[in-house]
Amino acid sequence: MLSQHDRRTLAAIEESLRADAPDLERLLTRFDQWAPERRRRRYRATWCAVLLGAVLLAVAFVVRSADLLVLSALLLMFGAVRWTVAAAVRAVAHRRPTRTGARR
Structure with missing residues (x-):
């Protein structure tokens, strides 16, 4: 107050x-x-995939299932690739000059 x-x-x-x-x-x-839309909402699918992949990874080790292990690895790789691509796009967009700052 x-x-x-x-x-x-x-x-x-x-x-x-x-x-x-x-x-x-x-x-x-x-x-x-x-x-612009909040970025947190854009990454909801990525977060869900990573969390599901982590849970499946734990379950795969407990039940000793190769199928679950492969599925969890794919989900975790999807999350890693998604965040890497998003970071690269942000880095490229950050280096690109804006239209207001561009000279003619």
């Missing part, structure tokens, strides 16, 4: 920002409409 002094300070800062950048408030209130 903010103290009364902090609330007044925050209100003064907000007023200053509204005066300096009138479009900022509209931009911030509509941020969720144009913001």
